[in-house]
Structures are given as C-alpha cells and as structure tokens.
Amino acid sequence: MAPVKRQRVDKILAHMGYGTRKEIKRLIKEERVQVNGLPVKDPGLNIIPGEDQLFVDGEYVEYRPYIYIMLNKPRGVVSATEDRTAEVVLNLLPPCYRARRPFPVGRLDKDTEGLLLLTNDGRLAHNLLSPKKHVPKKYYAVVQGTVTREDVEAFRRGVLLEDGYCTLPADLQILRAGLRSEAEVTIYEGxxxxxxxxxxxxxxxxxxxxxxxxxxxVLDETLKPGEYRELTDREVTALRELTGR
Structure with a gap:
C-alpha cells in the first residue's frame, strides 16, 4: 500500500466540506483548528491525514478521500452535476456533500426514479460503467399492455431496437400481467x-x-424519493469486489 501523502490543512478541510479556503483561513485565524493538540497558525501546514490528529471546534475530523452516497432519485430531476434549465441530483445534497464534488455513476432518465450512486471515486465509477464488466442493473417497471412469456423469451435472446442495435440478453420477470402489467427487468448494459x-x-x-x-x-426501501444516505462499509466493499477496484 502506498504511503499516505502529506496534505495542507486547508485543502483537507475544504475537501471534507468545512468551507471555502477563505472560510477555513478565518477558522484558523480564530484558533478553532488544532493539530495534535496545538492551534494551527498556517493554513498551508502539511500533515499526514489519518495519522496527525485534526480537530475543528473540538470535533475530530475523520479524513476520508472518497464519499459514496445512495440516492433515491425522484422523477423530474436530472442525473447530472449541473443543468441550465432543470434541477439536478446534486441539488438534493447538503453543501457539506456537494463540497466533495460527487457525481452520478451513470444516468437515470429524468422521469425515472430509484437507485443512483453518487461518488467522487472516479476509478470505481469507471469500472461500474465499463461495458466489459456487464454490471447488472435491475428495474421495476409498470407497463401498458400485457407482458407475455413471449416477451420474456425475446428479452432473454436480446431485443432488436429501432436503430438496428441488438441488446445483450436481459432477464424479464412478470410480476403481474394484465392491461397494465408489472415486471422486473435486469439489463447488463446501459x-x-x-x-x-x-x-x-x-x-x-x-x-x-x-x-x-x-x-x-440494493435500493434502501426506507429512502423516500429525494432522500439519501452514505453507503455502509460492506456495500462499498461489495462494489469494489464486483469491479476488481
């Protein structure tokens, strides 16, 4: 494992969402930032994250280079970091999370709800989205029309789309068939x-x-549309093991 590099105190605090560089300089001037029990005088002081003890207002700052957030994306919100006309998923997060510059891993359509992972771990995001990994994505769908066993078989073979592209085989499970059907679909591309x-x-x-x-x-069922939580260590480990991260 590579040694942890020394980093500036103001950079660490900015990364952890404690404010802008200017705001952090004010915290330091007011002697509200301590390292190893001593007030920090210089915002450019280099310390070893996780080894040197960093406190703000007496609260220990646990350094974490990456953040992983599970969001239950509501309808009408765009899976992007910014958009000129529509609300984006980052607007649903508090400033302390937005300061760490997470981005959505993949996209959900504007009118689609559900599980969206946001992170600043570019390598993990790349691996999850890589066509070579074939990471499964499961959806619940309400469909106008009766979903049949023939549809299940068609999805299993791969469906020819209107532009001539044939999809990878997908798993279609019928939950309820009728004039308005319910189904679960697992695809291996995006x-x-x-x-x-x-x-x-x-x-x-x-x-x-x-x-x-x-x-x-798996989407946390306790999260209402627009709500979020950080992933557990076990969830992060499972994602890394899946992608070889």
Missing part, C-alpha cells in the same frame, strides 16, 4: 432509454420505471 425501447420493440409502453438495484447495491 443504452439510452434502453428499457423503454426494449418494451417498445415488443409493442408495450413503459409508464413508470424505477431502478431498484445495481450490482450488489
């Missing part, structure tokens, strides 16, 4: 509007879509 286009290819219309799992990560 093409644009893929599930909607797959159902359209078998003459069905998706009227509600919610992602409920991504690899080993």
């Amino acid at each position: 093409k644009y509007h893929q599930i909607k286009r797959m159902f359209a290819a078998v003459s069905k219309e998706v009227i509600y879509l919610k992602r409920i799992a991504m690899g080993p990560l």
